[in-house]
Amino acid sequence: MIKKTALLANLVALSLILFLIESVLPLPLFAPGAKLGIAQVVTVFTLYYFSAKDAFLVLLTRTTLSAMFFGGPTIFLYSAAGGIFSLFIMTLLKKSGKFSLYGVSAAGGFCHNLAQLIVAYFILNSNAFFHYISVLCPVGIATGLVIGYVASEILRRMKLLKS
Amino acid sequence: MKINDILLIIVLLLFSFIPLAFINRSAAKIAVVSVNNEHYKTVSLDKDAVLTVKTKYGENIVKIENNTVAVESADCADKICVRSGKIENAGEVIACLPHRLLIEVKEDD
Numbered sequence: 712m713i714k715k716t717a718l719l720a721n722l723v724a725l726s727l728i729l730f731l732i733e734s735v736l737p738l739p740l741f742a743p744g745a746k747l748g749i750a751q752v753v754t755v756f757t758l759y760y761f762s763a764k765d766a767f768l769v770l771l772t773r774t775t776l777s778a779m780f781f782g783g784p785t786i787f788l789y790s791a792a793g794g795i796f797s798l799f800i801m802t803l804l805k806k807s808g809k810f811s812l813y814g815v816s817a818a819g820g821f822c823h824n825l826a827q828l829i830v831a832y833f834i835l836n837s838n839a840f841f842h843y844i845s846v847l848c849p850v851g852i853a854t855g856l857v858i859g860y861v862a863s864e865i866l867r868r869m870k871l872l873k874s
Numbered sequence: 875m876k877i878n879d880i881l882l883i884i885v886l887l888l889f890s891f892i893p894l895a896f897i898n899r900s901a902a903k904i905a906v907v908s909v910n911n912e913h914y915k916t917v918s919l920d921k922d923a924v925l926t927v928k929t930k931y932g933e934n935i936v937k938i939e940n941n942t943v944a945v946e947s948a949d950c951a952d953k954i955c956v957r958s959g960k961i962e963n964a965g966e967v968i969a970c971l972p973h974r975l976l977i978e979v980k981e982d983d
């Protein structure tokens with residue numbers, strides 16, 4: 712139990728670091744709020760290694776902390792919407808048993824960016840955000856696939872370590 | 875990867891490209907700047923200019939150059955608006971969520 716709590720705390724710290732790295736990376740951003748969402752790797756890992764409930768806790772803690780560090784309820788709403796919606800869909804897809812970690816994670820990346828665009832639409836009230844779906848959602852799928860690969864490698868090694 | 879994963883990805887990709895059908899491009903363009911859903915200023919993209927948008931949320935320096943518009947600098951926390959770069963086509967936007975700022979390129983009509 713203590714070991715699990717410690718690991719979850721480490722996962723929060725790790726996702727916070729990934730989130731920080733991403734926000735300082737000079738990525739060529741071709742759309743408002745474009746983010747790869749690499750901190751999602753922690754969510755996917757936690758979902759598969761522990762449970763949806765634990766993944767939700769880690770996600771919520773990370774989102775709250777990052778909003779405290781960098782400014783404001785708007786950023787919180789924005790990143791929480793992406794993370795929570797994506798986790799919700801990933802949990803459903805995983806439970807269905809029809810998809811592998813790759814499909815689940817790709818859909819997660821897609822939903823992450825879709826939810827953020829929808830929040831941006833409501834905050835700023837502009838239809839223009841819908842045009843970015845064509846760019847950001849495929850980017851989300853690609854990121855999701857890479858995240859799926861990384862998460863499955865980590866899971867494989869963690870399980871080897873466990874036995 | 876399973877066949878289901880590939881089908882899922884194809885469906886998601888198809889969904890992503892639906893909005894492309896609704897985009898159109900044409901000649902004269904304007905940039906509409908709004909803050910917190912309220913109209914702030916409309917400027918033409920034909921003429922180079924620098925616009926300082928100073929509100930209670932913060933400051934963004936908006937630059938219009940060669941029919942493009944960009945946020946040159948801002949004092950927001952995330953700098954996403956600055957990194958969004960230049961936009962020029964109708965329908966494109968630059969947003970600064972911390973400052974509730976939105977710049978939209980539209981057709982002049």
Ligand SMILES: [Zn+2]
Pocket residue numbers: 948950951952953954955956969970971972973
């Ligand atoms: Zn900004």
